[in-house]
Amino acid sequence: TESPLKLIHYKAAMLLSGAGDALGYRNQLWEYNESGPHVLLQELQELGGLKNIKVELPDWPVSDDTVLHLATAEGLATGEIKSILSDWPFLISQHLPLSVGAVGTIFSGKCSWTMVVKTFGLHRYPKPDQLLSLVAVAVETGRMTHPHPTGFLGAVASALFTAYAVQRRPLTTWGLGLLNEACPIAKVFVQNRSFAVEETERDWAYFCDKWLWYLDLRGISNGIGPVIWPSSYGPAERDEAYKSFSLSGWAGRSGHDAPMIALDALLAAGPDWEDLMSRAGFHGGDSDSTAVIACCCWGLLYGTQGVPEGNYCNLEYRERLERSAEQLYALSH
Numbered sequence: 001t002e003s004p005l006k007l008i009h010y011k012a013a014m015l016l017s018g019a020g021d022a023l024g025y026r027n028q029l030w031e032y033n034e035s036g037p038h039v040l041l042q043e044l045q046e047l048g049g050l051k052n053i054k055v056e057l058p059d060w061p062v063s064d065d066t067v068l069h070l071a072t073a074e075g076l077a078t079g080e081i082k083s084i085l086s087d088w089p090f091l092i093s094q095h096l097p098l099s100v101g102a103v104g105t106i107f108s109g110k111c112s113w114t115m116v117v118k119t120f121g122l123h124r125y126p127k128p129d130q131l132l133s134l135v136a137v138a139v140e141t142g143r144m145t146h147p148h149p150t151g152f153l154g155a156v157a158s159a160l161f162t163a164y165a166v167q168r169r170p171l172t173t174w175g176l177g178l179l180n181e182a183c184p185i186a187k188v189f190v191q192n193r194s195f196a197v198e199e200t201e202r203d204w205a206y207f208c209d210k211w212l213w214y215l216d217l218r219g220i221s222n223g224i225g226p227v228i229w230p231s232s233y234g235p236a237e238r239d240e241a242y243k244s245f246s247l248s249g250w251a252g253r254s255g256h257d258a259p260m261i262a263l264d265a266l267l268a269a270g271p272d273w274e275d276l277m278s279r280a281g282f283h284g285g286d287s288d289s290t291a292v293i294a295c296c297c298w299g300l301l302y303g304t305q306g307v308p309e310g311n312y313c314n315l316e317y318r319e320r321l322e323r324s325a326e327q328l329y330a331l332s333h
């Protein structure tokens with residue numbers, strides 16, 4: 001069902017990440033909704049299911065995740081990001097005292113920057129031989145707001161997964177690639193930069209240990225599978241599982257578990273959009289953030305195949321999302 005990567009996939013990635021964001025967010029009602037997935041999915045049924053939902057203003061605005069994602073994409077398209085990046089060493093030296101103080105006190109946090117950074121994987125460094133650039137940019141940008149490795153490695157993971165989606169790499173290899181290919185490069189990169197090396201190395205293990213734990217749980221630490229699922233893995237069991245992925249019970253809030261929930265949903269849902277949204281977008285945690293990552297990768301893999309048109313045709317910022325996808329596709333080909 002995957003087809004060779006085309007412009008439609010780039011457009012779908014931008015559009016559906018926005019649509020998934022708006023659906024998971026539901027104008028703040030469904031982000032961190034403690035009523036639990038039963039209530040959300042029940043209400044979704046009462047609204048007539050996903051096929052009946054017209055994602056448009058005023059009821060379904062996008063969240064800040066999409067606003068930042070779009071700003072980054074437009075920045076890349078116009079070259080503004082390039083100039084931001086060339087100023088990066090300067091910015092980092094300016095922020096050095098602040099960041100050093102912040103390291104150790106900030107333990108990840110809201111993962112908006114994870115969302116932003118994934119654009120780099122998608123549009124700027126999608127090829128295997130660009131891995132070093134992808135990791136370097138993800139670490140540098142991620143560290144601006146998330147000095148803790150659990151935060152900025154989440155930026156690496158999201159960027160990497162979109163690159164893997166572009167490369168059509170089997171989903172069962174994504175986690176292993178993160179641990180064996182990207183994380184070691186990120187570690188050397190941090191050492192090379194000689195910035196907060198000690199604190200970063202001290203706190204490095206949590207992200208990798210948790211990911212190794214997850215890959216073992218799913219039977220994919222060898223990168224092959226078959227994927228192992230719990231005998232029952234409905235909305236209630238998933239919510240418990242997502243909490244067990246998380247740092248403090250807030251599913252999808254940190255750098256390690258937002259891409260983990262996204263991968264879990266992608267692995268299970270395959271080309272089924274509705275199932276993807278149930279898993280990645282309608283849960284009791286940071287549902288819009290996990291949906292943004294999952295839907296971006298899903299759009300790259302499957303386009304808009306099987307997605308009800310109403311879910312994206314009147315999406316807020318639609319024209320700008322599509323235009324940025326066109327420009328970036330042209331730049332990367």
Ligand SMILES: *[C@@H]1O[C@H](CO)[C@@H](O)[C@H](O)[C@H]1NC(C)=O
Nearest residue numbers: 028029030033035039040043
């Ligand atoms: C959670 O979602 C339900 C169903 O849409 C809604 O009625 C409720 O107000 C939401 N809770 C919060 C705290 O937003």
Ligand SMILES: *[C@@H]1O[C@H](CO)[C@@H](O)[C@H](O)[C@H]1NC(C)=O
Nearest residue numbers: 132136185186188189190192
């Ligand atoms: C680290 O620095 C060495 C020497 O300058 C360089 O060859 C290497 O590519 C750098 N690696 C990373 C991941 O930054």
